[in-house]
Amino acid sequence: MLEISGRLPGTIDEARRSMEICNACRYCEGFCPVFPAMELRRAFSDSDLTYLANLCHNCKGCYHACQYAPPHEWGINLPRTFAELRAETYEDHAWPAGFGRVFRRNGFWVSMVTALSLGLVMVLTMALQEEATLYGNHRGPGAFYAVIPYGVMVTLGGLTFGWAAVAMALGAWSFWRAAGGGPVRWAALKAALADAGRTRHLGGGGDGCNDVDEGFTPARRHLHLATMWGFLLCFAATSAATVMDHILGWQAPYSWYSLPVMLGTIGGIGLVAGTAGLFAIKFKTDRAPEATHHWGMDLGLLGLLHFTALTGLALLFFRHTSAMGMLLAIHLGFVLALFVTLPYGKMVHGLYRLLALMRHHNEQP
């Protein structure tokens, strides 16, 4: 049933029931910002719940500490309930509206898109390029464009990324309004960015999250930091390369000591290690507080980031060999899939979390 409908009946009601019990209990108030935000309220509208669910960082502290967790008759399981509600948020605020349905079977869709774009890039490259070009040894400025023409790369990249940026911005605006965000204030944004930048609330009140069981470890926080900063560094690398290439006219590939390569190398290593570690935690973790039917979404993004980074690093190391052509095609296939799925996959969590933090700083006395 779940597989097909993907949306649980009454998730929002379950979240409301949980918050009402928590608000009468409040034992978890030291774990994260959800509880102080909850304590400002006596009743919970749908909008409040959307906001609170996205404020939850899924540290699971409040599950393992909960005196009412299953098998208690109240069966409180906040991390799972909130994860389910977040998935609904992602669906509800996706742009254009109908596209939100991909969040119901997100793992499937992300894999499909990845397979398609890999196939597309590789087939096109093989079909359009001479074998000699594809498996040739290219060096010096413009080597990459020998394999994939400049125009194709810029058009595809620009279109997909531009679309993603517009879709995510519209989603963010829709979420902000639905979560009752209020005026956008610089101080709140700054505070939210500071929280997000060091994933403060994966600290679970000091000693980290309940990554695997009721023990607290900082592993998930560190791995998430590596992933997030790895991604941002890679993004910075790409931006730097774009400027150097298309504006300054210095054609890729660049030397080991150039800005894009250095940023990309560090970021890529962070991404590969971070995503692998997060994957390993998922493998070991106690599943009770997990919304396992949404794991496809989590694993989809982890996998995509992992292989994008891995193929990027491989390209860097083997760019002077005859493997470069194929590696470039594979890497760009992953990049294309990443761009296409950005607004329709787990990546949106970062945006909504940031906005929820902003709202939190807006309202916290």
Place this chain on the structure above:
Amino acid sequence: MDAADRPYDVLVAGGGNAALTAAITAAERGAKVLVAEAAPKAMRGGNSRHTRNLRTAHEAPTDVLTESYLVEEYLDDLIRVTGGKTNEHLARITIEESAQMPAWMHERGVRFQRALGGTLSLGRTNPFFLGGGKALMNAYYRTAERLGVDVIYDAEVTGLEIEDGHFTAARLRHRGFETRIEARAFIAAAGGFQANLDWMEEAWGPGARNFIIRGTPYAKGTVLRLLLDEGFEAVSEADQCHAIALDARGPKFDGGISTRLDAVPFSIVVNREAERFYDEGEDFWPKRYAIWGRLVAKQPDQIAYAIIDAKAEDLFLPPLYPPMRAETIEGLAEALGLDPAKLRATVDAYNAACMADGPFDTTIHDGRATSGLTPDKTNWARPINRPPFIGFPLRPGITFTYLGVKVTEDAAAVIGGKPASNIYAAGEIMAGNVLGQGYLAGIGMTIGSVFGRRAGQGAARHAGN
């Protein structure tokens, strides 16, 4: 003989705060310890899993406590609430040692909350556990595991082999099977008997069937009964307990903190006959909530109703269950199953008696009292006249019972006027030594912690570690 085959030095009956504190202490002294917890793993930790803080003395502000709370003040508080029914020697030991507990607990994985926005503002006297008592119990179980303590769940101690006050073995029902376990020392940390409704009925009469048990359903007093039957000396009385008034719609067991209701000081509370029976505004709620369980227990059918109007609704923590509402007093009476005319008469009499003026202020004893009622309401009395009218049903919620075994300062259980050679008690099962009646918020965990440590030390010493 290798460690695995070595017989146990210490058997601990129970799986809450007192039991784990004792087990950890004994294991740190090299003893081989077995903890037998009656509950399954998911529900381990007894009443302790529902707690939120303990009361500790301290001379100066700490990272988790403000100002100071000196031993003498603490002792005065205890003597006041118990009406002197406390063993002052043991009380002093408890209070003096309480000062060491936060650090001791922290070293064993327990974390405390720093800032606090909660209900009872006890930041001066009580440090709060981050995540509450279940988080505390999780930390203790992990520490015990690390120290090599064996824990069996679903394991109820059902029999004790004791000769001349000397323990040799216990019988257990473990997942439905009977087993026998020998050990050199025994620690009874199995809580009170409040979940044993037959025993509660013996103490309270048939009304006990209407009580709600706030904590674990596994506290049936089996070990307490075994020890008393064996001739160990008792302290306190079977009907002494900590009992609060809570929402009558809560679960029979394990409802914990969430079904409490803080409306009383801003309400009138009536019984089944729609009559008031006690001064609702006697003192601040944190100082009075623990008498209302007993008050309601003494009313017919063990039920009462707190009634407020729209003015008072936001003055207390949001209640778990939505209250009954009506536009008229008569309508509310009907919703609550009370006689409308009688409730009308009670409310009218009360409203007419709300003569005091001066500002209504919930942060002080505002002295807005009624005059001429029996009983009068002495603070926060305002007419109940702005609809909607709101009502909550109340029942006695039993936290834990005080009848226990007498202990020495080493936590040794007393038999025939002498400490038993290898039997110790800690926690609710001996709390009556310090707490003959009344209650001081957070002292339950303090007693369990202090005597848990002492029991662990004594048992390890006896076992030759």
